[in-house]
Amino acid sequence: MAAAATARIRAAVVGTGGIVTGSHLPALRDHVDRVDLVAAVDVAADRLDAFRATAAEGGTFAVTGYSDVAAMLEAERPDLVLIGTPPSLHREQTVAALKAGAWVLCEKPLCLTLAEYDEIAAAEREAGGPYASVVFQHRYGSGAVHARELLAEGALGQPLVAHCQTTWHRDTAYYAVPWRGRWETEGGGPSMGHGIHQMDLLLHLLGDWTEIRGMAGRLVHEVESEDVSTALVRFANGAMATVVNSVLSPDEVSRIRIDCADATVELTHLYGHRNDDWVYTPAPHLRDEPARQRRWRTPAADLPSSHGAQLTGLLDAIRDGVRPPGSGQDARRTLEFIAALYKAAFTGQPVRAGEIVPGDPYYDAMHGNHPAWAPKAATATTKES
Known part of the structure; x- marks a missing residue:
């Protein structure tokens, strides 16, 4: 249901760890004129108490603490639930919030498989919400909005060649956290948990993909x-792209580059971007046309990519009772892309958009029960059945 234009949104957070305290709480503070944070859920009492104290600083939010999501939903009936728990909990908590009538903004990945995604979609209401959105904050900086507009209107010419790079570094201590590096709890490796942001932004800029070929490895x-x-990816508009996701790279960088007929647009950053991180290089035949190049310049207003920038659009959608960006088929496309990357990498065969449907092993598990990649228990269950 659409909220009244003057109504304040009652929000709750599920999980009070670093991502919620460091990103979601500042985003909520940025929108204190529209949102009241009324509740928080965490199974760790000390972490919950610390979060409540931080949220109360400056008299901003008076937050009631809960150890159970169902109890919080029953008692508070929030309009919006922000989820920052480990990935294996996302589907259950998102569905519970939707069924309680709350809109959802969930950390990536929204869920672990396409089957889970479709279960979440089935819990949404057909019109007016509530809807579930994924945190894809890199879409929302002013530089990304400007680049997408230029590409959509053809101002850079036909997109031809692209590169998408998430080359980060994670050590053994990072994987000592029990739920990391496991299919059942994380859903995948850097393709699912790290590169998902840049791959989503690539799809946001270039549109639908049609074919993917892949490779994957456990090198360290x-x-x-x-x-x-x-x-290697082919897009519906004819563009071709390379995609690299790594947690083995000492020199960490996130990068997207799109070579179009008239200009190259390149974004280089790490965990977030501003206008200055976007660079436009004209093709030789346009280097003496400054008027055309002026159109490419990023806007004077510099809105960094952030949870707060995405939250603005979500609050507007709640107010208007419309589906927000980063939800529905828009977000499903990114998850399908990752499932297809895994299928292509593990089978050695090209995968086309739309082919992973119910009955395909990669619909129900990102590892597709492949004997070289699935956990031994999953492989044994497949053999027995």
């Missing part, structure tokens, strides 16, 4: 999932 870390993946 002793984990179930991969620690590096690469892909």
Whole structure:
């Protein structure tokens, strides 16, 4: 249901760890004129108490603490639930919030499989919400909005060649956290947990993909999932792209580059971007046309990519009772892309958009029960059945 234009949104957070305290809480503070944070849920009492104290600083939010999501939903009936728990909990908590009538903003990945995504979609209401959105904050900086507008209107010419790079570094201590590196709890490796942001932004800029070929490996870390993946991608508009996801890279960088007929647009950053991180280079035949190049310049207003920038659009959608960006088929496309990357990498065969449907092993598990990649228990269950 659409909220009244003057109504304040009653919000709750599920999980009070670093991502919620460091990103979601500042985003809520940025929108204190529209939102009241009324509740928080965490199974760790000390972490919950610390979060409540931080939220109360400056008299901003008076937050009631809960150890159970169902109890919080029953007692508070929030309009919006922000979820920052480990990935294996996302589907259950998102569905519970939707069924309680709350809109959801959930950390990536929204869920672990396409089957889980479709279960979440079934819990949404057909019109007016509530809807579930994924945190894809890199779409929302002013530089990204400007680049997408230029590409959509053809101001850079036909997109031709692209590169998407998430080359980060994670050590063995990072994987000592029990739920990391495991299919059942994290859903995948850097393709699912790290590169998902840049891959989502690439799809946001270039549109629908049609075919993917991939490779994946465990080169350093002793984990179930991969620690590096690469892909070749063809888009519906004819553009071709390379994609690299790694947690093995000492020189960490996040990068997207799109070569169009008239200009190259390149974004280089790490965990977030501003206008200055976007660079436009004209093709030789346009280097003497400054008027055309002026159109490419990023806007004077510099809105960094952030949870707060995405929250603005979500609050507007709640007010208007419309589906927000980063939800529905828009977000499902990114998850399908990752499932297809895994299928292509593990089978050695090209995968086309739309082919992973119910009955396909990669619909129900990102590892597809592949004997070289699935956990031994999953492989044994498949053989027995």
